[in-house]
Amino acid sequence: MPEPWVNSAERIGADLHLNLPAEKGGRQAALTRALREAIREGRLAPGTRLPPYRSLAADLGIARNTVASAYAELVAEGWLAARQGSGTRVAERAAPPRPVPAARKAPQAPPRPAHDLRQGQPDAASFPRTAWLAAARRALTAAPHEAFGPGDPRGRIELRRALAEYLARARGVRTTPDRIVVCSGFAHALRLLYGGVLRGPLAVEEYGLPFHRDLLGTAGVRTVPLGIDERGARTAELGAHKGLRAVLLTPAHQFPTGGPLHSERRAEAVDWARARRALVLEDDYDGEFRYDREPVGAVQGLDPERVVYLGSVSKSLSPAVRLGWMVLPEHLVGAVLEVKGQREAWASVLDQLTLADFLASGHYDRHVRRMRQRYRARRDRLVRALAESAPHIRATGVAAGLHAVLRLPPGSEGDALRAAAHQGLALDGLSPFRHPGATAPAPDGLVIGYATPPDHAYPAALQALTRALGAATGPDGTVVPAG
Amino acid sequence: MPEPWVNSAERIGADLHLNLPAEKGGRQAALTRALREAIREGRLAPGTRLPPYRSLAADLGIARNTVASAYAELVAEGWLAARQGSGTRVAERAAPPRPVPAARKAPQAPPRPAHDLRQGQPDAASFPRTAWLAAARRALTAAPHEAFGPGDPRGRIELRRALAEYLARARGVRTTPDRIVVCSGFAHALRLLYGGVLRGPLAVEEYGLPFHRDLLGTAGVRTVPLGIDERGARTAELGAHKGLRAVLLTPAHQFPTGGPLHSERRAEAVDWARARRALVLEDDYDGEFRYDREPVGAVQGLDPERVVYLGSVSKSLSPAVRLGWMVLPEHLVGAVLEVKGQREAWASVLDQLTLADFLASGHYDRHVRRMRQRYRARRDRLVRALAESAPHIRATGVAAGLHAVLRLPPGSEGDALRAAAHQGLALDGLSPFRHPGATAPAPDGLVIGYATPPDHAYPAALQALTRALGAATGPDGTVVPAG
Numbered sequence: 001m002p003e004p005w006v007n008s009a010e011r012i013g014a015d016l017h018l019n020l021p022a023e024k025g026g027r028q029a030a031l032t033r034a035l036r037e038a039i040r041e042g043r044l045a046p047g048t049r050l051p052p053y054r055s056l057a058a059d060l061g062i063a064r065n066t067v068a069s070a071y072a073e074l075v076a077e078g079w080l081a082a083r084q085g086s087g088t089r090v091a092e093r094a095a096p097p098r099p100v101p102a103a104r105k106a107p108q109a110p111p112r113p114a115h116d117l118r119q120g121q122p123d124a125a126s127f128p129r130t131a132w133l134a135a136a137r138r139a140l141t142a143a144p145h146e147a148f149g150p151g152d153p154r155g156r157i158e159l160r161r162a163l164a165e166y167l168a169r170a171r172g173v174r175t176t177p178d179r180i181v182v183c184s185g186f187a188h189a190l191r192l193l194y195g196g197v198l199r200g201p202l203a204v205e206e207y208g209l210p211f212h213r214d215l216l217g218t219a220g221v222r223t224v225p226l227g228i229d230e231r232g233a234r235t236a237e238l239g240a241h242k243g244l245r246a247v248l249l250t251p252a253h254q255f256p257t258g259g260p261l262h263s264e265r266r267a268e269a270v271d272w273a274r275a276r277r278a279l280v281l282e283d284d285y286d287g288e289f290r291y292d293r294e295p296v297g298a299v300q301g302l303d304p305e306r307v308v309y310l311g312s313v314s315k316s317l318s319p320a321v322r323l324g325w326m327v328l329p330e331h332l333v334g335a336v337l338e339v340k341g342q343r344e345a346w347a348s349v350l351d352q353l354t355l356a357d358f359l360a361s362g363h364y365d366r367h368v369r370r371m372r373q374r375y376r377a378r379r380d381r382l383v384r385a386l387a388e389s390a391p392h393i394r395a396t397g398v399a400a401g402l403h404a405v406l407r408l409p410p411g412s413e414g415d416a417l418r419a420a421a422h423q424g425l426a427l428d429g430l431s432p433f434r435h436p437g438a439t440a441p442a443p444d445g446l447v448i449g450y451a452t453p454p455d456h457a458y459p460a461a462l463q464a465l466t467r468a469l470g471a472a473t474g475p476d477g478t479v480v481p482a483g
Numbered sequence: 484m485p486e487p488w489v490n491s492a493e494r495i496g497a498d499l500h501l502n503l504p505a506e507k508g509g510r511q512a513a514l515t516r517a518l519r520e521a522i523r524e525g526r527l528a529p530g531t532r533l534p535p536y537r538s539l540a541a542d543l544g545i546a547r548n549t550v551a552s553a554y555a556e557l558v559a560e561g562w563l564a565a566r567q568g569s570g571t572r573v574a575e576r577a578a579p580p581r582p583v584p585a586a587r588k589a590p591q592a593p594p595r596p597a598h599d600l601r602q603g604q605p606d607a608a609s610f611p612r613t614a615w616l617a618a619a620r621r622a623l624t625a626a627p628h629e630a631f632g633p634g635d636p637r638g639r640i641e642l643r644r645a646l647a648e649y650l651a652r653a654r655g656v657r658t659t660p661d662r663i664v665v666c667s668g669f670a671h672a673l674r675l676l677y678g679g680v681l682r683g684p685l686a687v688e689e690y691g692l693p694f695h696r697d698l699l700g701t702a703g704v705r706t707v708p709l710g711i712d713e714r715g716a717r718t719a720e721l722g723a724h725k726g727l728r729a730v731l732l733t734p735a736h737q738f739p740t741g742g743p744l745h746s747e748r749r750a751e752a753v754d755w756a757r758a759r760r761a762l763v764l765e766d767d768y769d770g771e772f773r774y775d776r777e778p779v780g781a782v783q784g785l786d787p788e789r790v791v792y793l794g795s796v797s798k799s800l801s802p803a804v805r806l807g808w809m810v811l812p813e814h815l816v817g818a819v820l821e822v823k824g825q826r827e828a829w830a831s832v833l834d835q836l837t838l839a840d841f842l843a844s845g846h847y848d849r850h851v852r853r854m855r856q857r858y859r860a861r862r863d864r865l866v867r868a869l870a871e872s873a874p875h876i877r878a879t880g881v882a883a884g885l886h887a888v889l890r891l892p893p894g895s896e897g898d899a900l901r902a903a904a905h906q907g908l909a910l911d912g913l914s915p916f917r918h919p920g921a922t923a924p925a926p927d928g929l930v931i932g933y934a935t936p937p938d939h940a941y942p943a944a945l946q947a948l949t950r951a952l953g954a955a956t957g958p959d960g961t962v963v964p965a966g
Contacts, residue, residue, distance in 0.1 A: 028777070029777070032777070033652075036655065036780070036784075040657070040784075069776075069777070072776075073776075073777055073779070073780075075746055076743070076746050076779045077655060077746065077749070077779055077780040077784065077785075078746045078749045078750045078753075078782070078785050081746075091750070120633070121632055121633055124628045124629055124630070124631040124632035125628040125631075127628075127631035129623050129624065132623070132833075133619065133620055133623055133624075136616065136619055137616055140612050140615070140616055141612065141616075145607045145608040145610075145937060146607055147607070147803060148607040148608075148610035148801040148802075148803045149604055149607035149801075149802070149803070150603070150604055150802050151802065151803060169516075172519065172560060174523070184667070184829050187824070188829070211824075215824075260559070263558055263559050263560065263561045266560070266561045267561045267574065270561075293552075293556075294511070294512065294515070294552075294556055296556070296559045296560055297519070297556075297560040299561070301519075301523075301560065302560075302561050302562075318631040318632075318832075319631075319632065319633050319634065319832075320630060320631045320632070320634060320831070320832030320833060321831060321832070321833060322829060322830060322831045322832070323831075341670070341694075341698075346667050346671070346805060346829070347805060347831075348803070348804060348805045348806075348830075348831035348833070348834045349801075349802075349803030349804070349805070350615075350803060350804060350831075350833075350834060351831045351833060351834065454628060
């Protein structure tokens with residue numbers, strides 16, 4: 001007559017694919033794991049009665065307690081059920097019929113294009129790994145123990161001090177460290193500001209990042225487009241909208257059309273904010289990258305109580321370092337911190353400490369200088385390539401930033417994108433950046449992110465671009481003058 | 484007769500506190516900075532006419548172009564105004580009357596208490612700096628260039644692979660890397676889930692973190708409290724609320740009352756979720772820290788399609804590393820990623836790469852083992868100190884985690900907190916953790932975060948605690964049996 005449990009201990013041993021380690025310590029864990037796997041995979045079916053401790057222990061040559069503990073573990077987890085008088089069985093509901101499949105619905109990363117000139121990214125190959133690691137070593141070694149505790153919702157004081165100094169020196173920002181709130185980037189800053197601090201419609205430039213408009217839309221913020229002309233955003237239009245409470249500007253280098261905001265417009269925006277008790281949100285997304293002259297200082301310097309200055313390392317270092325900052329008027333600091341929450345600092349403290357050292361030791365300046373030269377050379381090369389191979393098309397906007405806009409003959413944007421795709425070249429058309437409510441004529445164009453590829457891949461990307469432009473617009477395409 | 488500009492070039496030179504560098508390159512920047520500062524601080528008043536380029540250049544002994552460029556810079560920034568025929572003047576609106584004051588409204592960090600036994604924090608002094616830096620060096624050196632690009636919203640594949648392996652091995656979690664979404668911690672995960680993915684009322688344990696309830700309340704989520712008894716959350720109550728779509732549980736170690744969820748309750752929760760097409764949200768906040776036995780595996784292993792597993796390094800390593808993870812049922816992966824956003828990965832990629840190495844190289848296991856021993860010793864010491872000095876009070880809950888609950892005689896919680904404050908001891912009372920809708924009797928108690936202080940400060944903190952308990956409850960206080 002067979003034992004009352006279906007699988008003999010020997011059989012169980014085989015079912016378990018059991019490979020018990022020689023060291024005593026790991027045996028229980030190994031047995032537990034093997035039993036759990038056998039139940040999961042259906043080798044031990046629901047309802048199956050397991051051998052008594054002593055039998056299995058004897059058969060496996062291990063201590064009875066080891067088996068007892070493994071059973072107890074699996075009972076606690078719900079794989080086994082132990083009932084007085086009826087021994088230990090595989091729980092009825094323990095066996096899922098199938099292994100966990102990989103997620104089918106997860107968006108897969110799209111295939112990498114052969115050439116990539118999409119905007120919005122610095123050259124990932126230029127991240128200063130060695131200098132960053134050295135800064136991390138210095139910073140983490142020197143940090144007080146409390147740095148590894150819950151932390152200040154404003155961000156580490158070391159970083160806020162280094163930022164106050166750097167931003168004053170490099171960008172003309174006027175602040176003290178306690179008006180700076182560290183966050184994880186521009187989008188996070190916008191979410192915090194429109195997550196309970198600011199209200200009411202927001203004026204935006206009629207060209208801008210769709211992602212930011214979407215984010216604001218999701219937060220219930222109505223955006224009102226401001227026209228753009230050769231002096232930048234038409235700040236005179238601000239007065240026409242009575243309910244406006246703020247305007248979001250890219251004064252250093254309009255994104256994406258590429259012009260700087262004229263000094264009169266800078267003053268006009270600040271005057272409007274003063275008169276209406278409104279705010280200027282200054283997105284200084286690539287303020288460090290000006291190639292034809294020294295960068296123009298931040299609008300924030302004109303009135304720190306009416307301008308919220310927003311910056312990040314996403315363009316200057318890498319989006320992989322999720323760090324940004326807000327420099328706030330005094331009256332907003334408390335409200336922003338309330339929304340941010342005392343208990344969720346969001347941004348890595350380790351990266352904050354490292355960036356503080358990176359800034360204070362001058363490595364950040366060095367990196368920016370190096371990238372400025374590199375990007376400038378790339379922009380020059382783009383301009384030359386166009387002059388040689390597509391002379392009817394030129395890069396508009398000032399020599400700055402990580403991208404240039406090419407104005408195309410009317411109606412040719414779609415053709416150019418298709419021709420680019422045919423060349424294996426990924427890039428952005430100009431029209432998706434246009435605010436749906438913009439009223440001025442919509443020029444055709446391309447936004448060329450010349451910072452995106454690594455150095456070695458840039459020449460081939462440019463060739464693909466000029467080939468695509470030739471195919472799409474022809475050598476005699478109408479030259480559209482820069483607006 | 485004086486020059487038509489008020490300040491002579493010489494006078495300007497003095498006003499500027501100008502210290503021109505010997506190298507030619509920095510002179511323009513130095514002059515620009517000095518002029519800007521002089522305007523800011525009111526030394527150059529609004530309307531003041533500046534000397535012509537040539538005069539100032541001659542007086543300062545620098546090139547005319549240098550002065551011209553500095554003026555142009557300040558015109559562009561809005562500090563100066565240049566009008567045809569009337570020279571360059573300090574702009575009328577350029578001079579703010581006062582320097583930027585430090586933010587008065589910013590919440591200042593509260594003064595550090597002499598002794599700190601507040602819950603929720605691992606020992607900040609135990610952060611494994613050296614091993615972490617070594618992992619960072621390996622990870623950042625080995626990472627492909629694209630790691631420094633915009634990245635995958637699910638998080639780095641290296642980390643998701645390491646987590647899938649670790650969570651299967653250490654917590655019995657069943658997953659593939661593409662069902663894992665990296666975030667910046669538990670609160671971020673909750674925000675993502677209730678920021679557009681999940682809807683409807685959520686059952687929670689009647690004791691839990693007020694911060695989480697607040698966060699859910701802000702997101703518009705109604706929370707329904709479940710009673711807790713000696714087997715953990717009363718999952719049978721789930722059936723009584725028809726509209727419930729999910730239940731948030733802390734199965735490994737109920738927070739804060741300290742019991743594990745009984746195996747029948749684990750099964751009951753999963754069965755309920757299956758029957759109702761609802762979800763179990765499993766907060767495995769200190770699942771690695773069990774001192775009396777091997778940790779009980781995650782509920783998620785019972786049904787990966789009905790349980791969302793949520794973990795982070797906030798307790799196991801440090802809240803300074805802002806990293807957490809969600810292990811998602813397949814049908815939620817796409818929706819969570821949509822809310823998370825393709826363009827904002829939130830969590831530092833550098834820390835993700837480092838944690839991946841830290842996990843895969845076994846350093847994480849070693850750190851957890853070390854902390855387990857250390858926290859266990861601290862808990863034992865707490866229990867001994869109570870037995871010796873406050874025998875009428877004992878620590879309830881299982882030997883696990885980073886905190887213990889002390890049940891106090893009825894009505895004495897406030898007295899105990901006041902007595903603790905008198906000893907310079909910061910700690911948490913039990914009552915704030917109670918859901919406002921809970922109906923069962925509300926016991927008095929203290930939540931002791933024995934992990935919080937550094938090793939050297941722990942004995943003194945314990946002494947302060949026992950003194951406070953003696954003062955508040957007296958040596959003959961009524962012993963309240965653990966529920």
